[in-house]
Amino acid sequence: MQRRHEPPPPPPDSGEESGxxxxxQPLPSQAGPSIRVMTEMLPVGTEGKGQMVDLTADIGxxxxxxxxxxxxxxxxxxxxxxxxxxxxxxxxxxxDLPQAMEHIAPSKGHRYxxxxxxxxxxxxxxVRASIMGPSLVVPFNQGRLILGTWQxxxxxxxxxxxxxxxxxxxxxxxxx
Amino acid sequence: MQRRHEPPPPPPDSGEESGxxxxxQPLPSQAGPSIRVMTEMLPVGTEGKGQMVDLTADIGxxxxxxxxxxxxxxxxxxxxxxxxxxxxxxxxxxxDLPQAMEHIAPSKGHRYxxxxxxxxxxxxxxVRASIMGPSLVVPFNQGRLILGTWQxxxxxxxxxxxxxxxxxxxxxxxxx
Amino acid sequence: MQRRHEPPPPPPDSGEESGxxxxxQPLPSQAGPSIRVMTEMLPVGTEGKGQMVDLTADIGxxxxxxxxxxxxxxxxxxxxxxxxxxxxxxxxxxxDLPQAMEHIAPSKGHRYxxxxxxxxxxxxxxVRASIMGPSLVVPFNQGRLILGTWQxxxxxxxxxxxxxxxxxxxxxxxxx
Numbered sequence: 001m002q003r004r005h006e007p008p009p010p011p012p013d014s015g016e017e018s019g020x021x022x023x024x025q026p027l028p029s030q031a032g033p034s035i036r037v038m039t040e041m042l043p044v045g046t047e048g049k050g051q052m053v054d055l056t057a058d059i060g061x062x063x064x065x066x067x068x069x070x071x072x073x074x075x076x077x078x079x080x081x082x083x084x085x086x087x088x089x090x091x092x093x094x095x096d097l098p099q100a101m102e103h104i105a106p107s108k109g110h111r112y113x114x115x116x117x118x119x120x121x122x123x124x125x126x127v128r129a130s131i132m133g134p135s136l137v138v139p140f141n142q143g144r145l146i147l148g149t150w151q152x153x154x155x156x157x158x159x160x161x162x163x164x165x166x167x168x169x170x171x172x173x174x175x176x
Numbered sequence: 177m178q179r180r181h182e183p184p185p186p187p188p189d190s191g192e193e194s195g196x197x198x199x200x201q202p203l204p205s206q207a208g209p210s211i212r213v214m215t216e217m218l219p220v221g222t223e224g225k226g227q228m229v230d231l232t233a234d235i236g237x238x239x240x241x242x243x244x245x246x247x248x249x250x251x252x253x254x255x256x257x258x259x260x261x262x263x264x265x266x267x268x269x270x271x272d273l274p275q276a277m278e279h280i281a282p283s284k285g286h287r288y289x290x291x292x293x294x295x296x297x298x299x300x301x302x303v304r305a306s307i308m309g310p311s312l313v314v315p316f317n318q319g320r321l322i323l324g325t326w327q328x329x330x331x332x333x334x335x336x337x338x339x340x341x342x343x344x345x346x347x348x349x350x351x352x
Numbered sequence: 353m354q355r356r357h358e359p360p361p362p363p364p365d366s367g368e369e370s371g372x373x374x375x376x377q378p379l380p381s382q383a384g385p386s387i388r389v390m391t392e393m394l395p396v397g398t399e400g401k402g403q404m405v406d407l408t409a410d411i412g413x414x415x416x417x418x419x420x421x422x423x424x425x426x427x428x429x430x431x432x433x434x435x436x437x438x439x440x441x442x443x444x445x446x447x448d449l450p451q452a453m454e455h456i457a458p459s460k461g462h463r464y465x466x467x468x469x470x471x472x473x474x475x476x477x478x479v480r481a482s483i484m485g486p487s488l489v490v491p492f493n494q495g496r497l498i499l500g501t502w503q504x505x506x507x508x509x510x511x512x513x514x515x516x517x518x519x520x521x522x523x524x525x526x527x528x
Contacts, residue, residue, distance in 0.1 A: 035211045035387045035388075035389065035524075036211075037211065037246045037247050037348075037349055037350055039246055039315060039317050039322075070389045070391060071389050071522075071524070072426055072522055072524070074248055074313050074315055076313070076314065076315050076322065077324075078322055078323055078324040078327060079324040079326075079327060080262060080263055080264040080324055080326050080327040085482045085483070085485055085486075086432060086481075086482065086485075086486050086487075087432055087478060087481075087482040088432040088466075088478055090466070090469060090470075091465070091469065092464065092465030092466035092467070092468055092469045092470075092475065093465070093466045093475070093478050093479070093482075094465075095465045096457075096464045096465050096466050096475055096478070096479050097479055097482055097483075100456050100457045100479045100483070101456075101483075103279060103455060103456050103457075104276050104277075104279050104280060104456060105272075105276045105279075112268065112272045113267070113268030113269070113270075113271045113272050114264075114266070114268035114269045114272050115268070116268055117266060117267065117268045118266075118268075123268065123269070123272055126263065126264055126269050126272070127269070127272050127273055127276045129262075129263075130261045130262065130263040130269075130273055130308075131261070131273075131276070131277075131307070131308055131483070132482075132483055132485070133261055133262075133308070133309060133312065133485060134261075134262050134312075134327070135262075135312055135313045135314065136485065136486075136487055137313055137426050137428070137487045137489055138428065138487065139391060139426055139428050139520050139522040141391050146391075146428065146430055146520050147430055148429075148430040148431040148432055150431075150432050151430060151431060151432040151486070168315050168322050170247075170248055170315040172211075172247070172248070172348060172389075172524060173389055174389055211387045212387075213387065213422045213423050213524075213525055213526055215422055215491060215493050215498075250424055250489050250491055252489070252490065252491050252498065253500075254498055254499055254500040254503060255500035255502075255503060256438060256439055256440040256500055256502055256503040279455060280452050280453075280455050280456060281448075281452045281455075288444065288448045289443070289444030289445070289446075289447045289448050290440075290442070290444035290445045290448050291444070292444055293442060293443065293444045294442075294444075299444065299445070299448055302439065302440055302445050302448070303445070303448050303449055303452045305438075305439075306437045306438065306439040306445075306449055306484075307437070307449075307452070307453075307483070307484055309437050309438075309484070309485060309488065310437075310438050310488075310503070311438075311488055311489045311490065313489055344491050344498050346423075346424055346491040348387075348423070348424070348524060
């Protein structure tokens with residue numbers, strides 16, 4: 001089976017082909033583009049138990065709607081049992097990542113102090129979410145997210161039951 | 177014992193109750209709100225050894241003082257033996273997270289190359305801090321951090337002794 | 353061997369020596385500084401296999417060239433087999449971090465579902481990159497990155513072969 005490995009995203013307006021490439025020159029004039037902050041909520045339903053949800057297309061659609069050209073988006077999960085990261089979103093890794101996290105915070109056969117308090121059996125969910133982190137910042141340029149070809153933005157829901165998440169997508173950048 | 181699981185943060189000015197909800201419409205006019213960057217240092221004393229310090233109230237107080245309405249805050253730890261993340265800040269998880277990190281970078285019974293160089297016995301501290309990361313970005317809206325009900329922003333100090341940290345809180349967003 | 357442990361970065365214009373210190377007062381006037389977004393690509397060649405590349409000097413050079421005074425830089429790796437974090441960049445930890453990640457996602461003796469699909473033998477690379485994350489945000493002030501004395505920004509390339517990476521450095525902040 002053939003595949004190409006993540007080629008760098010083509011910077012179409014780049015003048016140089018090697019060395020460091022300036023994509024955009026600073027424009028310090030008073031008539032420069034204005035910077036805006038735009039915050040949206042993205043509801044996502046999950047099955048929990050390490051389920052991954054690919055958010056890439058949704059984020060791209062919101063970006064296009066907002067019309068921002070250059071800046072970044074913070075993807076944030078309010079909640080302490082899920083994480084945001086990137087991964088190659090393919091069936092194998094959907095199993096491999098949860099299996100690896102079993103080595104750090106096993107879902108069975110380990111007694112968590114958290115469960116002594118709450119008895120909801122998701123101590124491992126909290127630990128995994130804290131290690132991976134609830135927040136990710138992805139830059140965009142020319143109105144498109146700068147991601148590798150095989151790289152998707154995902155929510156990984158570590159909770160031990162189905163959940164409805166209200167993710168935050170916050171864009172900061174230039175509007176034309 | 178009863179508890180509610182993280183309800184989504186209420187978006188008070190949202191027009192739609194289901195589907196994706198725009199919290200704020202872009203205002204591309206020249207008379208739009210202005211964006212500012214504000215950087216503060218937050219001194220925090222810790223005991224090290226995996227101690228967690230809840231930063232949430234401090235961050236909220238600074239945000240209120242600055243009067244920013246919409247944007248995000250980067251919480252950054254200058255130093256290579258501590259990490260920033262979110263967690264449900266309760267006594268059980270304060271023990272569970274350090275115990276889980278023992279599976280990755282044990283504090284005892286493992287010889288670190290770092291300690292061969294420096295002999296300060298904190299090789300595990302560096303490894304844990306690098307895996308978890310020194311930086312977190314949290315969005316805010318209507319002057320309030322958007323966090324889950326059971327989610328706190330914490331410094332986890334992995335060093336093997338007490339430390340005085342000077343954390344950076346950097347806010348980027350709109351002022352009225 | 354003597355060494356000092358990460359002292360806090362000196363805030364030269366700070367008025368108070370203890371307690372929380374405001375580095376910069378908000379300037380909500382209409383004639384305030386303007387905020388810009390600047391995006392650059394930084395090409396980096398690596399050997400893979402957990403090799404770390406210190407990016408700190410390169411980021412500092414770009415920051416100086418752009419002339420931004422206060423804001424932050426997002427360092428992002430397009431690609432799903434490498435991570436961005438900070439570490440004390442010294443020979444011992446260059447070995448210790450990869451050894452620790454063997455406890456989570458071993459490079460040998462474990463069968464990954466990812467490799468069943470692609471047969472490129474880098475399942476562990478993907479898992480490690482997703483856990484550590486592809487993105488880091490570092491604040492700067494007075495034209496300098498705010499980092500600990502022994503803290504460097506690094507790319508850790510977890511792939512199982514040499515790669516050419518095109519990292520994104522995106523600066524958001526005030527230009528004079």
